[in-house]
Amino acid sequence: MENLDKFNKIICDTLNIGDTNSIKDEMGPDEIKDWDSLAHVELITALGDEFGVNFDVVDISRMYTIGDIKKILKKYGVEI
Template identity: 55%
Template structure:
């Protein structure tokens, strides 16, 4: 599976999103109802485990949108 496919699988699982086609890079907690503080941490843990990276706390606190998440993964060497 590609990194994007893995990323999408994690997003779908953590936030119980049925149709990923409706999700845009600019979407954040205001657009994704299930995105709360607990699911934010669950997402980070899932990404760290799957991609074998460790995301710094300051980067975790800057994940405001789907695009931010993708950019942060790229920062850690994960091509999305």
């Protein structure tokens, strides 16, 4: 499975998004109703486990949108 597929599955499963085609980089908690603080923690944990990343606290706090998460993963060497 490609990294993008893995990433999209985690996003869909954690944030209760039914269709991967509806995921847009500019989407954040304002657009995704299930993206609350608990879901954010679950998202960070799932992404860290899947891609072997230990996120810095500053990076976690800067994950405002799907696109931000992709950029931060890239910083850790994960290409999405």
